Amino acid sequence: MFGYEDLLKEVDIFCRHGVETGTIGESELKERIPYIFVGKKNGYCMIVQGAMHAREHLTALLVVCLAKYLVKNSHLPIDGGIYFVPMTNPDGVRLCQEGVGFIADKQRKSNLLAINGGSDFALWKANADGVDLNVNFDAKWGTGKQNGYYKSPCNYIGRAPFSAAETRALKEFTERLKPIVTLSYHLKGEQVYWEFGQTSHRRYRDRRYAESISKYTGYPLVTLDGSVGGYKDWCIEHLKIPAFTIEVGNDTFEHPFPYSELRHILQQNLDLPRRLLNTVVRDVQRVDAAGLGRLYK
Numbered sequence: 001m002f003g004y005e006d007l008l009k010e011v012d013i014f015c016r017h018g019v020e021t022g023t024i025g026e027s028e029l030k031e032r033i034p035y036i037f038v039g040k041k042n043g044y045c046m047i048v049q050g051a052m053h054a055r056e057h058l059t060a061l062l063v064v065c066l067a068k069y070l071v072k073n074s075h076l077p078i079d080g081g082i083y084f085v086p087m088t089n090p091d092g093v094r095l096c097q098e099g100v101g102f103i104a105d106k107q108r109k110s111n112l113l114a115i116n117g118g119s120d121f122a123l124w125k126a127n128a129d130g131v132d133l134n135v136n137f138d139a140k141w142g143t144g145k146q147n148g149y150y151k152s153p154c155n156y157i158g159r160a161p162f163s164a165a166e167t168r169a170l171k172e173f174t175e176r177l178k179p180i181v182t183l184s185y186h187l188k189g190e191q192v193y194w195e196f197g198q199t200s201h202r203r204y205r206d207r208r209y210a211e212s213i214s215k216y217t218g219y220p221l222v223t224l225d226g227s228v229g230g231y232k233d234w235c236i237e238h239l240k241i242p243a244f245t246i247e248v249g250n251d252t253f254e255h256p257f258p259y260s261e262l263r264h265i266l267q268q269n270l271d272l273p274r275r276l277l278n279t280v281v282r283d284v285q286r287v288d289a290a291g292l293g294r295l296y297k
């Protein structure tokens with residue numbers, strides 16, 4: 001399994017190889033949420049994030065591997081920069097992998113055990129406060145079909161949009177960097193989600209990118225009714241940029257998902273971030289050159 005300590009070690013290795021690293025902010029338990037930057041500064045950028053859901057920690061290792069691939073293959077042209085955020089939910093991942101042993105606060109510990117209904121957190125998705133981060137973003141918040149209104153291992157929307165430290169951190173990081181596209185890795189199902197009510201040219205544009213992702217990965221496009229409050233949803237609705245959720249991993253496997261599948265998942269996604277960023281950058285530049293205004297902002 002790939003844990004939070006493993007991530008910190010990997011980030012340190014990137015750093016020692018001269019790769020820019022940093023943190024997007026802190027988790028509920030005040031742990032830093034690291035990023036790894038690959039590509040050119042001062043140009044257009046992209047955010048690729050993983051492990052927003054605790055039990056999907058394999059996606060953290062996937063995102064680290066995607067960053068490593070680009071560092072090792074520095075001859076491949078990147079028309080901008082990519083911020084890789086491998087583990088948006090470090091507390092949740094720790095909880096999932098270690099149980100409550102690492103949590104100092106006794107009250108929190110007993111609350112979490114009660115919410116979980118036992119000491120095995122292997123299927124936990126939320127953060128250390130029982131909030132499901134991918135329904136805590138301000139995008140039709142609280143109107144989803146599966147939304148929960150109490151702290152839970154999954155689906156609890158939180159007290160308000162961005163009530164969780166992790167979603168606030170990712171929101172502020174995203175607003176500061178103004179990416180032109182974002183990619184979120186989840187587990188499982190081998191599907192691509194791209195839609196959140198965008199209309200006219202944005203709908204056409206985002207569908208086209210989604211089709212290219214589908215072609216590259218081999219995963220079909222899916223439109224979900226009643227799924228709201230996610231990072232991708234917020235990027236589409238508020239930032240008006242193309243944003244995608246990719247569910248990696250074959251559905252025939254159960255959670256906890258086998259790490260032996262990582263090799264296969266990597267093959268399907270290895271050069272996707274760079275290709276997607278380059279495609280979007282080319283389109284943005286074409287629009288700018290044609291004097292059509294900033295369609296992407």
Ligand SMILES: [Zn+2]
Binds near residue numbers: 052056187
């Ligand atoms: Zn997920």
